[in-house]
Amino acid sequence: MLAAYVTSFSSDSPLEGLEVGERPDPEVPDGWTTVTVKAASLNHHDLWSLRGVGLKEEQLPMVLGCDAAGVDDEGNEVVVHAVVASPGWSGDETLDPRRSLLSERHPGALAERVAVPRRNVVPKPSSLSFEEAACLPTAWLTAYRMLFTRGGLKAGDTVLVQGAGGGVATACIMLGRAAGLRVIATSRDEAKRARALEIGAHEVVESGARLPVKVDAVMETVGRATWSHSIRALRPGGVLVTSGTTSGPKLDDAELTRIFFLQLSVVGSTMGTRDELASLVSMLDATGVRPLVDRTLPLDRARDGFAAMAEGDVFGKIVFTL
Known part of the structure; x- marks a missing residue:
């Protein structure tokens, strides 16, 4: 499958370790599902990953990306929740000391397919495009939790x-x-x-x-x-x-x-819960508010999007389509 992934770390020149090419399909443990990605968005977390923050050399190569929207293995249109709680955890997953994000322990969402726990998918309403929905799981969920839960x-x-x-x-x-x-x-x-x-x-x-x-x-x-x-x-x-x-x-x-x-x-405040993501999706569906997309690029041009974010040449979200 086509994916954007990190092969090496550099704090000064992070894009040197970025590759766009073929990677194996993700493994799907029991209780997980595969989402065929229609759109995925870029976050500063992805640049930090290229600098080696949150990853170790032995984990490379690692598919990048936290945010995606697509179709699950049952044909449902969904938004992917990026916070992966540890087995057996209940309650607010952002408080789980053993939690991780997609692209940290598990391959990320800047790929044709991503595997996530079944609980980590939220139904996407038809009022939201895949590109709009892909903006929500990190930046928009973080903003929602900051304003209304923590603030x-x-x-x-x-x-x-x-x-x-x-x-x-x-x-x-x-x-x-x-x-x-x-x-x-x-x-x-x-x-x-x-x-x-x-x-x-x-x-x-x-x-x-x-x-x-x-x-x-x-x-x-x-x-x-x-x-x-x-x-x-x-x-x-x-x-x-x-x-x-x-x-x-x-x-x-x-x-x-x-x-x-x-x-x-x-x-x-860090990220948000699966239930907060569902509430955010409902809020956008009801109000008509839509994420601001700075630019949309095909995934094979991921390097252009990473370069724009590294240079600060962004207002809103950078979205990759597949």
Whole structure:
């Protein structure tokens, strides 16, 4: 089968280890199903895999990719949930200390076929295309959990989304607007600020600029470059939800004095559950909100998509079709 996979690691030149070519079909353990992939989307996780984060040399070659939509072995149109819980685990799979993601212990979704536990498929409504559905399992699910499960936000609340342009950030803007939140977004790039307004932000500001109001919550995926601004943007008692550190995890100043004096909450969030993915799919089916696709490419041009993400030349999701 055709697949995009990693053959070696490089922290400085990650694309050197990316190959697109033939790989064996995945093994299908008892209780698993095979999904014939119609569309799959790219995530920063895939670039980190090319750098060797979360993988060991002895696991290579490894098929990349967490996100896919396609048809299962019973002919059902489905969305793939990428979090694989350990055998016997019950409850929130994101809390399972032995959980993994597709492309970590098991071959990933950037392939013609991917094997997943039967519980890890969610019905795809006909209102969503395969390309749209393939955007959901990582970035959009992460945004959904950040906003509503970990952030506890409700209609009328004000949220700041840092770094408009990335997959999680654009999902936070669009889901927040659909849920009745007042959304403020930041970006260093003027064009991306304009796009953020187009997709639902009520206001945009340059990264680091003073906000018109203090916010109830900040959705933080950037890390070091925006951390102080995020803390200073919060009202007393506000919450910062963090799910990524694209600018680096090492802070110059954690703003601890502000955190305890203003009684702020700093909450971590990772991916989401299968049930949250089902709720997200239902929300999009009901509201008509659709993931923002930056570009669609055939899988044999996967290198072009990886290069665009590595260069930061993205607004929304990069989707590969098969």
